[in-house]
Amino acid sequence: MSTLTDDHAHVADDHAHVDHEHAHGPAKGLMRWVLTTNHKDIGTMYLWFSFAMFLLGGSFAMVIRAELFQPGLQIVQPEFFNQMTTMHGLIMVFGAVMPAFVGLANWMIPLMVGAPDMALPRMNNFSFWLLPAAFLLLISTLFSPGGGPNFGWTFYAPLSTTYAPESVTFFIFAIHLMGISSIMGAINVIATILNLRAPGMTLMKMPLFVWTWLITAFLLIAVMPVLAGCVTMMLMDIHFGTSFFSAAGGGDPVLFQHVFWFFGHPEVYIMILPAFGAVSAIIPAFSRKPLFGYTSMVYATASIAFLSFIVWAHHMFVVGIPLVGELFFMYATLLIAVPTGVKVFNWASTMWQGSLSFETPMLFAVAFVILFTIGGFSGLMLAIAPADFQYHDTYFVVAHFHYVLVPGAIFGIFASAYYWLPKWTGHMYDETLGKLHFWLSFIGMNMAFFPMHFVGLAGMPRRIPDYNLQFADFNMVSSIGAFMFGATQIFFLFIVIKCIRGGEPAPAKPWDGAEGLEWSIPSPAPYHTFTTPPEVK
Amino acid sequence: MMRHPQVWVGLVLWSIFSQAQAAWTVNMAPGATEVSNKVFDLHMTIFWICVAIGIVVFGAMFWSMIVHRRSTGQVAAKFHESTTVEILWTIVPFLILVAMAIPATKTLIEIYDSTESDVDIQVTGYQWKWHYKYLGQDVEFFSNMATPAEQIHNQATKGEHYLLEVDQPLVLPVGAKVRFLVTAADVIHSWWVPAFAVKRDAIPGFVNEAWTRVEKPGLYRGQCTELCGKDHGFMPIVVEVKSKADYDTWLAERKAEAGKLKELTSKEWTLEELVARGDKVYHTTCVACHQAEGQGLPPMFPALKGSKIATGPKEGHLNIVFHGKPGTSMAAFGKQLSEVDIAAVVTYERNAWGNNKGDMVTPKDVLALKQAESK
Numbered sequence: 001m002s003t004l005t006d007d008h009a010h011v012a013d014d015h016a017h018v019d020h021e022h023a024h025g026p027a028k029g030l031m032r033w034v035l036t037t038n039h040k041d042i043g044t045m046y047l048w049f050s051f052a053m054f055l056l057g058g059s060f061a062m063v064i065r066a067e068l069f070q071p072g073l074q075i076v077q078p079e080f081f082n083q084m085t086t087m088h089g090l091i092m093v094f095g096a097v098m099p100a101f102v103g104l105a106n107w108m109i110p111l112m113v114g115a116p117d118m119a120l121p122r123m124n125n126f127s128f129w130l131l132p133a134a135f136l137l138l139i140s141t142l143f144s145p146g147g148g149p150n151f152g153w154t155f156y157a158p159l160s161t162t163y164a165p166e167s168v169t170f171f172i173f174a175i176h177l178m179g180i181s182s183i184m185g186a187i188n189v190i191a192t193i194l195n196l197r198a199p200g201m202t203l204m205k206m207p208l209f210v211w212t213w214l215i216t217a218f219l220l221i222a223v224m225p226v227l228a229g230c231v232t233m234m235l236m237d238i239h240f241g242t243s244f245f246s247a248a249g250g251g252d253p254v255l256f257q258h259v260f261w262f263f264g265h266p267e268v269y270i271m272i273l274p275a276f277g278a279v280s281a282i283i284p285a286f287s288r289k290p291l292f293g294y295t296s297m298v299y300a301t302a303s304i305a306f307l308s309f310i311v312w313a314h315h316m317f318v319v320g321i322p323l324v325g326e327l328f329f330m331y332a333t334l335l336i337a338v339p340t341g342v343k344v345f346n347w348a349s350t351m352w353q354g355s356l357s358f359e360t361p362m363l364f365a366v367a368f369v370i371l372f373t374i375g376g377f378s379g380l381m382l383a384i385a386p387a388d389f390q391y392h393d394t395y396f397v398v399a400h401f402h403y404v405l406v407p408g409a410i411f412g413i414f415a416s417a418y419y420w421l422p423k424w425t426g427h428m429y430d431e432t433l434g435k436l437h438f439w440l441s442f443i444g445m446n447m448a449f450f451p452m453h454f455v456g457l458a459g460m461p462r463r464i465p466d467y468n469l470q471f472a473d474f475n476m477v478s479s480i481g482a483f484m485f486g487a488t489q490i491f492f493l494f495i496v497i498k499c500i501r502g503g504e505p506a507p508a509k510p511w512d513g514a515e516g517l518e519w520s521i522p523s524p525a526p527y528h529t530f531t532t533p534p535e536v537k
Numbered sequence: 538m539m540r541h542p543q544v545w546v547g548l549v550l551w552s553i554f555s556q557a558q559a560a561w562t563v564n565m566a567p568g569a570t571e572v573s574n575k576v577f578d579l580h581m582t583i584f585w586i587c588v589a590i591g592i593v594v595f596g597a598m599f600w601s602m603i604v605h606r607r608s609t610g611q612v613a614a615k616f617h618e619s620t621t622v623e624i625l626w627t628i629v630p631f632l633i634l635v636a637m638a639i640p641a642t643k644t645l646i647e648i649y650d651s652t653e654s655d656v657d658i659q660v661t662g663y664q665w666k667w668h669y670k671y672l673g674q675d676v677e678f679f680s681n682m683a684t685p686a687e688q689i690h691n692q693a694t695k696g697e698h699y700l701l702e703v704d705q706p707l708v709l710p711v712g713a714k715v716r717f718l719v720t721a722a723d724v725i726h727s728w729w730v731p732a733f734a735v736k737r738d739a740i741p742g743f744v745n746e747a748w749t750r751v752e753k754p755g756l757y758r759g760q761c762t763e764l765c766g767k768d769h770g771f772m773p774i775v776v777e778v779k780s781k782a783d784y785d786t787w788l789a790e791r792k793a794e795a796g797k798l799k800e801l802t803s804k805e806w807t808l809e810e811l812v813a814r815g816d817k818v819y820h821t822t823c824v825a826c827h828q829a830e831g832q833g834l835p836p837m838f839p840a841l842k843g844s845k846i847a848t849g850p851k852e853g854h855l856n857i858v859f860h861g862k863p864g865t866s867m868a869a870f871g872k873q874l875s876e877v878d879i880a881a882v883v884t885y886e887r888n889a890w891g892n893n894k895g896d897m898v899t900p901k902d903v904l905a906l907k908q909a910e911s912k
Contacts, residue, residue: 071699072691078767079834145836152764158741159724159766163664163866165837247742253725254740288607290617318727319738320745323649327642334634341630342623348594349622351601353614358602366602370595377587384637386644387580389736390565393727393762458562459731461762464770466689468701473561513613 025527034129037121039106040525042128044424046103047417049131051493053095054410056139058486060088065448065482068475073466081465082150083142089153093271094178095135097405100413101274102127102185105213108420109189111518111525112207114198114534119191120184127184134177141167152463154264157245157256161237168238172231179224186220189213198517200536204298207516208291211298212277215305219266219273222309227263230256254319261312269308272372272404273301275412276343279365281516282419283347286362287354288513293346300339300346307336317388326385333383337376344373359511360434364415367407367442375403378453393463396456402449406485407442414441414492421499422506426524429499437495440488447481566731569753569778573734575644583637590630648734651748654716656709662719662726662739662761663873664866665768665825669707672718676791679873680705681821682771686829689771701758704821706775710784711754719745723868727763730776738763751778766866768825802876802900808884811897815885818878823886826866831890838866842890855883855898859906871910876903 026032026041036042063084067075076084106124110117118124141148146165149155160168193214197206206214233256236242243249245256284291291297313321313329321329347369356362378400382388391397414437421429451474456462460471467475509519517536521529567577605611659670663679670677683702687693696702709715719728721739729736733749751757759774779787820829827833831842841847846854858879861869870879880900887894 071695073689074691078770079837082764082767082769147837150766156725156764159764163724163766247740252743254743287601287605287613289613289615292617293619293623295618296623318736319740320743323646326645326649330641330645331638334638337634338627338630342627344594345622345626348598348601350617351598352605353611353616354601354605355607355611355613356602356605357607366598370598373591373594377591380587381580381583384579384583384641386576386641386648386734387583389648389734390576390580390731392736393729454561454563457565459759461729461760461770463764464760466700466770468699469695469697470562 035125037117037125038527039110039118039121039124040424040527042118042124043103043106043108045128046099046106046131049128050096050098050100050103053091053099053135055489055493057088057091057096058489060084060091061482062486064088065479067465068467069479070476071467071469071472076465078465079147079150082152082463083148085463086149086152086155087139087142090138090149091135092405093153093267094175095131097271097409097413098182099131101213101216101271101409102182104209104274104278104413104416104420105185105189107424108518109192109210109213110196111423111521111529112210112516113193113196113201114517114530114536115192115196116528116531116533118188119196120188123184124188127181127188130177130181130184134174134181137170137177138174141165141170144170154260155234156260157234157237157253161234161245164238169235172235175231176228179228182220183224186217186224189217190221193217198530198533198536204295205536207277208280208294208297208301209274209277212273212280212301215301216270216273219270219305219308223263223266223270226259227267230259230263233259254316257316257319258313261315262309264315265312266305266308268401268404269304271409272412273305275368275409275416276301278412278416278419279347279368281514282361282365282415283350283369285419285511285514286359286365287351287356289350289354290515291346292349292352293342296342297346300342303339304336307332307339311336314383314385314388317385318392330383330385334380337380337383340376344369344376355513359418359431360429360438361415361419361511363435363438363442364411364418367438368411368415371407371411371446372404375400375405375408378403391456393461394456395452395460395462398462399449399452399456402452406445406449411441414438417496419511420518421496422510423518423523423525425500425503426506427499427503428506428510429495429503433491433495433498437488437492440491441485444481444483444485444488448478448485449481451475451477451481568732568734569751569755569757570733570749571752572644572648572749573732575647576734579641579644582640586633586637590633648747651716651746653714654748655713656715657718658707658709658715659718659720660707660728660739662721662723662728662765662772663868664723664766665761665772667707667726667728667761667772667774668722668873671788674788674792675795676788678705678791680707680775682773684771698758700771701760701773701775703773703775706756706777708777708779708784708787709749709751710781711751711778712781714748714750717747717749719747722872723866724765725763726761726765726772728759728774729762730757730759730774732757732759733776736762751776754778754780771825798875798877802904804900806877806880806897806899808888808895808897811881811884811899812888814877815881815883816889818874818882819885819889822870822874822878823882831886831892841886842892844892847886847892848894851883851887851894851896851898854887855879855902855906858883859903871907876900876907879903 067081144167148167149171151160193210233244237244243251245251245253280291311329311333314333382391418434455471455474460467506523508522517534565577565580567574657672659672661668667680680703683704684700688695719737719739721741726739728739735747735749737745737747755778757776761769761772826838827841833840846857859871861867877900880898880903884897
C-alpha cells in the first residue's frame with residue numbers, strides 16, 4: 001500500500017479503510033462474503049450467482065421444451081407456460097448473462113490494467129448484493145396468487161399493465177433493483193479503466209476485453225435509466241391512474257415498445273460486447289499470433305455501440321410505423337453488419353497461418369465465432385423489413401436470438417471461464433472433461449436451436465404452448481437437444497468444483513501464447529495484486 | 538460431428554411419426570399473392586448471400602483449423618494488420634448491403650400502398666378470437682377456434698388442422714384488392730396469414746392498415762403472433778377465398794342472417810330455450826376464463842358457480858356481462874354479442890352448475906339496456 005500511496009495519492013484515499021498490513025488474506029467465515037470489498041471475492045460471487053441463475057433459468061427452459069415435446073397440452077397449462085417463457089427470458093438476460101460478464105469484469109479488469117482493485121470497492125459490494133434481493137423478489141412472484149409475470153420478457157403494455165397479474169408490482173421493483181445494480185457496476189468499470197491503469201498503459205494498449213467492457217459500461221449507463229423510466233411509467237399506469245400506455249386515456253401502447261427497445265437493442269450488445277473482448281484474447285492465445293487489426297477492432301466495437309442506439313424499431317416492423325421509419329431502421333440495421341463483419345474477418349485472419357491448438361477455451365471461442373456469425377446471418381435476414389413481416393414473432397426469431405446469445409454470450413462466458421480458471425483457482429481444469437463439456441454443449445445447442453429456424457419459416461409463432469401437427473417432428477428434435485444441453489451444464493458445475501478442489505498446479509502463465517498483465521502474477525492470483533503498479537512498455 | 542446425431546435422431550423420429558403426416562418443412566412457402574412471392578424472393582436472395590459469405594469465411598476458418606495446426610509443426614506467422622484488407626472488407630459488405638436494400642425498398646413501398654381497395658374489412662383482435670366487420674356491408678361476426686378441448690388435452694385424435702380451424706372463416710373475393718383495418722379491443726394482437734405475407738399488429742386504440750390481393754381461391758390459415766395472454770396459442774385465423782360470384786352469394790346470405798337475428802330479439806323465449814342457447818354461447822365465449830364447470834381460475838378469473846353476481850339480482854349480472862369490469866380481463870360483451878346471445882348466456886349462468894335461480898334475462902331486457910345507454 002505504501003508505494004501506491006506515494007504514486008497515486010488519490011487511490012490511497014479511496015482505500016484508506018483497507019488494512020495497512022501487506023500480506024493479509026481474506027476475513028474468516030460468512031462475513032468475508034457479506035462485507036467484502038475485494039474485486040476477486042466480488043467477481044467470484046457474481047460468477048456463482050450468475051451460474052445459479054443460469055441453472056434456474058435453464059430449468060424453466062426445460063419446462064418449456066417438455067411441454068413442446070409433443071403437440072397437445074400435457075405438462076403445464078397455458079397460464080403457467082407463459083410464466084415460464086417470461087421468467088426464462090428475464091432470468092437469463094438479467095440474472096445469468098449480465099452478472100456473469102460483471103463477474104468477469106470484476107476479476108479481470110483490475111488484473112488486466114494493473115490496478116489493485118476496482119475504483120469503488122464498497123459500491124462494488126452493494127451492486128452485487130442488490131442482485132440476490134432483486135431475484136428473490138422476482139422469483140417469489142411465482143408463488144403469489146395469480147402467478148408471476150406472464151407477459152413475456154419484453155412485457156408489452158397493456159398486457160403487462162391493465163391485464164397483468166398483481167405480482168407485476170414486484171416485477172417492477174425487481175427491475176429497478178437490477179437497474180441500480182447495473183448502473184453502479186458500470187460506473188465502477190468506467191472509473192477503474194479511466195483512472196487506475198498502470199503507468200504506460202495507454203488506451204490503445206488496453207486488452208480488447210477492457211475496451212469492450214468500457215464501451216459496454218457506457219451503453220449500460222445510457223440505457224438502464226430508460227428501462228427504469230419504462231417500468232416506472234408502468235407503475236404509474238397500474239397504481240396512480242396515469243395513461244402513458246393506454247389509448248383510452250390519451251396514451252399509446254406503441255410508446256411502450258419504443259421506450260423498451262431503446263433500452264432493449266443496446267441491451268443485446270451489452271450482452272455480447274464483453275464476449276467479443278474475451279474471444280479477442282483467447283483466439284490469439286491459441287493461434288500463437290497477435291490479434292489481427294487491433295485498432296479496427298476498437299473502432300468496430302465503438303461503431304456497433306453507436307449504431308445500437310439508432311436501430312431499435314427493427315423490433316417493431318409490424319406495429320405500423322410509417323414507411324420512412326421502416327426504411328430508416330432497415331438501412332441502419334443493415335449497417336451494423338459492416339462493423340460486425342470486420343470483427344469476424346479479423347478473428348478469422350488472426351487464425352490464418354497461426355499455430356493453432358484446440359484446448360477447451362479455444363473450442364468455445366471458435367464455436368463462438370462460427371455460430372455467432374450464423375446468428376448474425378439470420379439477423380441480416382430479419383433486417384430486411386418486408387421479409388421480417390414473415391419472420392416476425394415466429395420461431396425464426398427465437399432461433400436467431402438464441403444463436404447470438406447461447407453460442408454468443410454463453411459460449412463466450414464458458415471460453416472465458418476455462419481460459420482464466422487456472423488463474424482463479426491455481427489448478428488446471430480437467431482438459432478431457434472440458435472438451436466433453438464443449439462437444440455435448442455444441443451438439444445439444446445446435447440440435448435445440450437449428451430446427452427452430454425451420455419451424456419458424458414454416459409458420460410457427462413464438463410463445464405458444466401448443467402447435468399444429470406439422471411442427472411436431474422438429475419440436476421433438478429441439479426438445480431432445482435442449483435436454484441434452486441443459487443436462488450438460490450440470491456437468492460443467494462438476495468440472496469447476498473439481499478444478500477448485502485440486503488438479504495439476506497451474507503456472508503463472510498456463511497458455512504459452514497468452515498475452516497480458518494477468519499472466520504476470522502467480523496462479524492462483526493472490527488476494528491482493530498490483531499493490532505496486534506494474535510498468536507497461 | 539453435429540450432423541450425425543441429428544440424422545440419427547431424425548431417423549428414429551421419422552419411424553415414430555411415419556403414420557402421421559411427417560412434415561419436415563424447412564423453408565418458407567412462396568404464398569398466394571404477388572407480394573408474398575416478392576417477399577419470398579427477397580428471403581431467398583438474402584439467404585443465398587448469407588450462404589455465400591458463410592462459405593468464404595467459414596471456409597477460411599476451417600482451412601486454418603485443418604492446415605495451420607501446431608500439431609502439424611506449423612510456425613505462427615507474425616502479421617497482425619493491413620489497412621488495405623480492412624478497407625476492402627468494410628467496403629465490399631457495404632456494397633452487398635446496398636444491393637440488397639434496393640429490392641427490399643421497392644417491395645416495402647408496394648406493401649405500404651393500401652390505396653384504391655375494392656373491399657374494406659375491419660379486423661379486431663379480442664382475447665382470444667378475431668372479429669371481422671365488412672365495412673359498409675352491415676356484416677360482422679366473430680371467428681373462434683373450432684378445435685375441441687378434447688383434442689388439446691389429448692383425449693381425442695388431433696385433426697389435420699389442429700389449432701388452425703375456426704367456426705366462421707373470413708371470406709374474401711378472389712382477385713380483389715382487400716384492405717384490412719387492424720385494431721384490438723383489449724391487448725395487442727397480431728394478424729398474420731403467411732400465404733399473403735400480411736402481418737400487422739392489432740393495437741387497442743389505433744388502426745393499422747394492410748392489404749392483399751389473393752390470386753387463387755382456397756383456404757388459408759394463420760395465427761395470432763403477438764403474445765396476448767393465456768390463450769395466445771389458440772386464436773387462429775382462417776381465410777376462405779371464393780370466386781366473385783360465390784363471394785356475393787355468401788355476402789347476401791350473411792346480410793339475410795343479420796336480419797333474422799334482429800327478429801330473434803323480439804321473439805318470446807322460454808327459460809329452456811335460453812339456457813340451451815346460452816350453453817353454446819358460454820362454451821365459445823366465456824369458457825376460456827371461467828372454465829367448463831364455472832369454477833374459473835381464481836384469482837385472475839373468478840368462479841361463476843355460486844358467485845355473488847351470478848346468484849344475485851339479474852340486473853347486476855346483466856350489467857357486468859354487458860359493460861365488463863374495467864381494469865380486468867372481463868370485456869364489455871355488450872359490443873361483442875347479439876342481444877339474444879347476451880340474454881341467453883346470462884340466463885344460462887344463472888341456471889347452471891347448481892346456480893338454480895330459475896329466473897331469466899330476455900333479449901328484450903338487453904335491448905332495453907342498450908337503448909337506455911344510447912340515450
